[in-house]
Amino acid sequence: MTQEAASKLIEGATGAWEVVIGLEVHAQISSNAKLFSGASTEFGAEQNQNVSLVDAAMPGMLPVINKKCVEQAVRTGLGLKAQINLRSVFDRKNYFYPDLPQGYQISQYKHPIVGEGEVLIDLPGGEMKTVGIERLHMEQDAGKSVHDQHPSMSFVDLNRSGVALMEIVTKPDMRSSEEAQAFVRKLRAILRYLGTCDGNMEQGSMRADVNVSVRKPGDEFGTRCEIKNVNSIRFVGLAIEYEARRQIDLIEDGGTVDQETRLFDIKTGKTRSMRSKEEAHDYRYFPDPDLLPLVFSQEWVDEIAKDLPELPDEKRERFIREYALSPYDASVLVSEKAIASFYEEVAETSDPKAAANWVTGDFFGALNKAGLTIESSPVSAKQLSELIKLIQDGTISGRIAKEVFELMFDSGDDPAKIVEEKGLRQVTDTGAIEKAVDEVIAANPDKVEQVKEKPKMIGWFVGQVMKSTSGKANPQTVNELLAEKLGVSSDN
Amino acid sequence: MTDLTKLTLAEARDKLKAKEITSSELTGAYIKEMEGARALNAYVLETAEKAAEMAKASDARLQKGEGGPLEGIPLGIKDLFCTEGVRTTACSHILDGFTPTYESTVTSQLWRDGAVMLGKLNNDEFAMGSSNETSYYGAVTNPWKGKGEDKALVPGGSSGGSSAAVAARTALAATATDTGGSIRQPAAFTGTVGIKPTYGRCSRWGIVAFASSLDQAGPITRTVKDAAIMLKSMSGHDPKDSTSVNQPVPDFEKALTGDIKGLKVGIPREYRVEGMPEEIEKLWAQGIDWLKAAGAEIVDVSLPHTKYALPAYYIVAPAEASSNLARYDGVRYGLRVEGNDITDMYEKTRAAGFGAEVKRRVLIGTYVLSAGYYDAYYIKAQKIRTLIAQDFKQAYEKVDVLLTPTAPSDAFGIGEKTDDPLSMYLNDVFTVTVNLAGLPGISLPAGLSTRGLPLGLQLIGRAFDEETLLRTAGVLEEAAGFNAEPDAWWRA
Numbered sequence: 001m002t003q004e005a006a007s008k009l010i011e012g013a014t015g016a017w018e019v020v021i022g023l024e025v026h027a028q029i030s031s032n033a034k035l036f037s038g039a040s041t042e043f044g045a046e047q048n049q050n051v052s053l054v055d056a057a058m059p060g061m062l063p064v065i066n067k068k069c070v071e072q073a074v075r076t077g078l079g080l081k082a083q084i085n086l087r088s089v090f091d092r093k094n095y096f097y098p099d100l101p102q103g104y105q106i107s108q109y110k111h112p113i114v115g116e117g118e119v120l121i122d123l124p125g126g127e128m129k130t131v132g133i134e135r136l137h138m139e140q141d142a143g144k145s146v147h148d149q150h151p152s153m154s155f156v157d158l159n160r161s162g163v164a165l166m167e168i169v170t171k172p173d174m175r176s177s178e179e180a181q182a183f184v185r186k187l188r189a190i191l192r193y194l195g196t197c198d199g200n201m202e203q204g205s206m207r208a209d210v211n212v213s214v215r216k217p218g219d220e221f222g223t224r225c226e227i228k229n230v231n232s233i234r235f236v237g238l239a240i241e242y243e244a245r246r247q248i249d250l251i252e253d254g255g256t257v258d259q260e261t262r263l264f265d266i267k268t269g270k271t272r273s274m275r276s277k278e279e280a281h282d283y284r285y286f287p288d289p290d291l292l293p294l295v296f297s298q299e300w301v302d303e304i305a306k307d308l309p310e311l312p313d314e315k316r317e318r319f320i321r322e323y324a325l326s327p328y329d330a331s332v333l334v335s336e337k338a339i340a341s342f343y344e345e346v347a348e349t350s351d352p353k354a355a356a357n358w359v360t361g362d363f364f365g366a367l368n369k370a371g372l373t374i375e376s377s378p379v380s381a382k383q384l385s386e387l388i389k390l391i392q393d394g395t396i397s398g399r400i401a402k403e404v405f406e407l408m409f410d411s412g413d414d415p416a417k418i419v420e421e422k423g424l425r426q427v428t429d430t431g432a433i434e435k436a437v438d439e440v441i442a443a444n445p446d447k448v449e450q451v452k453e454k455p456k457m458i459g460w461f462v463g464q465v466m467k468s469t470s471g472k473a474n475p476q477t478v479n480e481l482l483a484e485k486l487g488v489s490s491d492n
Numbered sequence: 493m494t495d496l497t498k499l500t501l502a503e504a505r506d507k508l509k510a511k512e513i514t515s516s517e518l519t520g521a522y523i524k525e526m527e528g529a530r531a532l533n534a535y536v537l538e539t540a541e542k543a544a545e546m547a548k549a550s551d552a553r554l555q556k557g558e559g560g561p562l563e564g565i566p567l568g569i570k571d572l573f574c575t576e577g578v579r580t581t582a583c584s585h586i587l588d589g590f591t592p593t594y595e596s597t598v599t600s601q602l603w604r605d606g607a608v609m610l611g612k613l614n615n616d617e618f619a620m621g622s623s624n625e626t627s628y629y630g631a632v633t634n635p636w637k638g639k640g641e642d643k644a645l646v647p648g649g650s651s652g653g654s655s656a657a658v659a660a661r662t663a664l665a666a667t668a669t670d671t672g673g674s675i676r677q678p679a680a681f682t683g684t685v686g687i688k689p690t691y692g693r694c695s696r697w698g699i700v701a702f703a704s705s706l707d708q709a710g711p712i713t714r715t716v717k718d719a720a721i722m723l724k725s726m727s728g729h730d731p732k733d734s735t736s737v738n739q740p741v742p743d744f745e746k747a748l749t750g751d752i753k754g755l756k757v758g759i760p761r762e763y764r765v766e767g768m769p770e771e772i773e774k775l776w777a778q779g780i781d782w783l784k785a786a787g788a789e790i791v792d793v794s795l796p797h798t799k800y801a802l803p804a805y806y807i808v809a810p811a812e813a814s815s816n817l818a819r820y821d822g823v824r825y826g827l828r829v830e831g832n833d834i835t836d837m838y839e840k841t842r843a844a845g846f847g848a849e850v851k852r853r854v855l856i857g858t859y860v861l862s863a864g865y866y867d868a869y870y871i872k873a874q875k876i877r878t879l880i881a882q883d884f885k886q887a888y889e890k891v892d893v894l895l896t897p898t899a900p901s902d903a904f905g906i907g908e909k910t911d912d913p914l915s916m917y918l919n920d921v922f923t924v925t926v927n928l929a930g931l932p933g934i935s936l937p938a939g940l941s942t943r944g945l946p947l948g949l950q951l952i953g954r955a956f957d958e959e960t961l962l963r964t965a966g967v968l969e970e971a972a973g974f975n976a977e978p979d980a981w982w983r984a
């Protein structure tokens with residue numbers, strides 16, 4: 001076992017345990033209309049406003065597939081480097097629930113639209129790992145039961161009824177909560193790059209069912225529990241941590257894990273049983289006779305493939321290649337489409353490496369501190385690029401630039417304007433700098449003696465000159481003049 | 493019976509166009525007949541006022557020399573068709589008071605072409621039955637009675653209201669639906685013409701679903717020509733029904749050339765079933781002679797999987813029905829019987845809302861789709877379905893059309909088979925194969941039984957070749973010269 005693998009194990013009373021995780025991620029397809037009806041999918045509409053006759057399952061209503069949703073599923077499949085099935089079948093999954101008007105969910109069971117694929121996840125320390133995708137299928141979302149409007153009755157909101165979802169099922173390839181979280185993060189990034197799902201977990205656009213089991217390293221897979229509807233990346237981590245520990249304690253206390261469906265309680269941070277295997281529904285899947293098998297051509301898939309945007313992994317490679325970035329910086333910059341775009345805009349007109357340092361350093365720091373996202377940043381990519389250019393052309397020093405950046409972040413003003421108004425322009429006038437150098441040398445004869453013995457002390461002189469010029473002197477000029485006047489080499 | 497109700501649809505249409513009669517007169521005569529025939533229980537909802545208004549509007553158009561192909565023609569509509577603003581219940585208690593806000597595609601096309609609605613016609617509950625005895629609104633009585641008998645007979649089913657209304661001249665023509673024989677068998681029992689077109693020829697949108705892969709709308713009329721006229725208006729591709737086929741709709745009336753010289757007519761030997769009354773055998777032989785005399789060539793063919801059709805049908809149809817009827821749950825519309833909780837409400841509502849035959853089929857359907865039984869029943873039935881379709885395909889390599897009896901007996905008495913579902917199901921033995929293969933089939937009256945009751949012959953055609961079917965039917969109709977009429981015992 002490698003050291004990394006060993007570090008993911010969980011220590012129990014009887015030794016180390018390995019946790020095995022597979023995910024089923026439900027991602028809402030970005031589309032204007034629902035999967036089988038023309039009703040709007042807009043989030044936040046008034047209750048039961050986005051409901052067609054089909055969504056309410058009125059007698060005699062029939063589903064008609066929304067081509068846009070199929071295109072989005074194919075695009076996603078391509079983004080997951082997965083097999084695209086030119087023929088797939090919609091099945092009915094039968095069960096009774098008030099928020100399921102038809103009494104069945106139209107889903108894809110035996111013949112999904114997308115088959116096996118893979119996702120490369122980024123782990124701390126720049127490590128990468130491949131997680132296998134088992135399949136992706138399309139299905140309808142259900143409505144929502146509302147229990148807090150009446151003392152004894154429940155209400156039903158059908159706005160989500162019939163909204164298109166992609167269920168993306170992984171292979172049981174993850175071995176820690178960090179890996180599972182990294183997978184969700186990466187999957188979300190891919191979907192956002194593709195524009196096939198907005199990935200807004202807090203609005204319910206993405207949620208995950210988490211399958212967790214534990215085993216002694218090298219043993220067969222243990223019995224798994226499925227934790228339903230986990231709706232944030234943080235909760236995915238917490239649910240796995242709790243569930244793995246629960247299963248280990250259970251087994252070590254002589255018990256066995258029962259295959260069951262569990263819920264993660266965000267208040268207690270614990271999972272609890274929802275229904276056992278025996279209570280599991282018999283969904284009576286069968287092909288939906290209202291819909292013909294979904295068939296499309298390879299040419300159509302090729303058309304979609306042609307329009308596929310550059311995805312995080314390719315972008316990362318390109319950043320390393322084109323901008324000479326470190327793998328770590330490149331990974332950070334491509335983690336979100338918005339960040340990558342921002343970075344590229346900055347790097348386009350300034351030094352790419354400096355741009356990477358600024359974006360991942362001061363810029364992220366300031367955003368985090370202010371609790372802002374990149375979309376709501378007060379500093380635009382163009383402004384940040386201009387700031388870097390001011391450093392490059394010697395208008396300001398790096399030290400002053402940090403000060404300018406803070407002022408930009410507070411005011412939203414252009415860097416040039418701030419530099420002018422505050423008089424922060426770097427002094428490159430050799431005469432002025434020479435005057436300051438001469439003054440420092442004259443005022444410190446003892447140090448002048450010492451620097452002859454120890455040339456590194458030139459740094460002290462530089463500091464003094466910068467101080468006396470309020471940091472505006474060009475450091476290189478200062479260095480050169482000091483070296484010349486003190487008779488030491490400047491390149492130490 | 494007035495003279496106006498003696499006209500065929502084609503005759504009435506021509507007289508209306510020629511302004512010899514008005515739709516108000518014609519419709520008025522039918523309203524009078526409809527109101528005078530309540531003893532038949534053919535109508536579950538009379539819409540006399542609406543009919544009068546529609547007739548008046550038709551007259552205005554006809555007066556200006558305008559109007560569609562069915563302008564001013566009064567029709568009865570099977571209660572399975574959703575009609576905007578007019579109660580539609582599929583003759584089930586569970587749809588109590590349901591008034592659609594939408595119009596089925598088929599009926600909207602009839603209104604587009606100028607037809608007038610007399611009311612909603614009785615049918616077996618959710619079209620499940622072969623005698624119209626399972627209707628929540630009670631049985632329909634066949635206008636025909638045996639010679640010297642007073643026994644009330646069934647009009648066939650499920651479109652028993654449609655067949656009885658047309659036979660009793662309380663509608664000039666009627667819409668019907670056929671899942672396993674529900675147009676053709678009632679037509680045979682009442683001396684009327686009924687055509688089930690190719691699956692996909694008529695839109696299913698807005699028709700309360702029984703078994704989606706088998707359901708097809710069609711007309712019941714007095715003559716083959718009337719059937720051709722009705723079918724043209726009812727047919728056509730509908731983007732709202734994914735199973736509707738985008739095929740041009742021919743002018744079916746023009747197909748009635750009376751010329752079938754050289755036509756190859758197949759006689760499937762497997763349709764000579766054990767225990768079939770001799771008079772049916774004789775009628776079949778008579779039909780063969782008529783076609784021969786008209787210049788057709790008779791060819792013996794084999795449809796070897798015929799005997800598996802009925803069992804396969806009674807797996808596929810209930811399976812789809814069990815899922816299609818899940819939407820009737822008391823949550824959104826129709827009947828609700830309050831319960832202690834949601835499950836209790838479901839159980840009480842569905843127990844009270846569905847009749848015995850519907851419950852039987854929902855149970856059968858649920859059973860055959862259950863885990864562990866699905867492969868043995870549903871999958872096997874689907875395989876049989878494929879084999880049956882292949883049987884027909886092979887037969888049509890040799891012949892153009894098939895001739896068979898429509899039903900294995902003449903009309904039976906009300907209550908005679910209600911305790912014996914299997915003997916009831918046997919009524920569909922000659923008709924279900926056609927639905928399983930998705931082919932067009934027509935029944936026309938060809939003679940009287942020894943009891944003096946109508947008997948029908950069935951023609952089965954190639955997919956989307958209703959023209960050959962109608963042309964052949966026209967020749968048989970001419971040869972049979974069926975002009976018997978029931979005594980109007982029901983007249984109030």
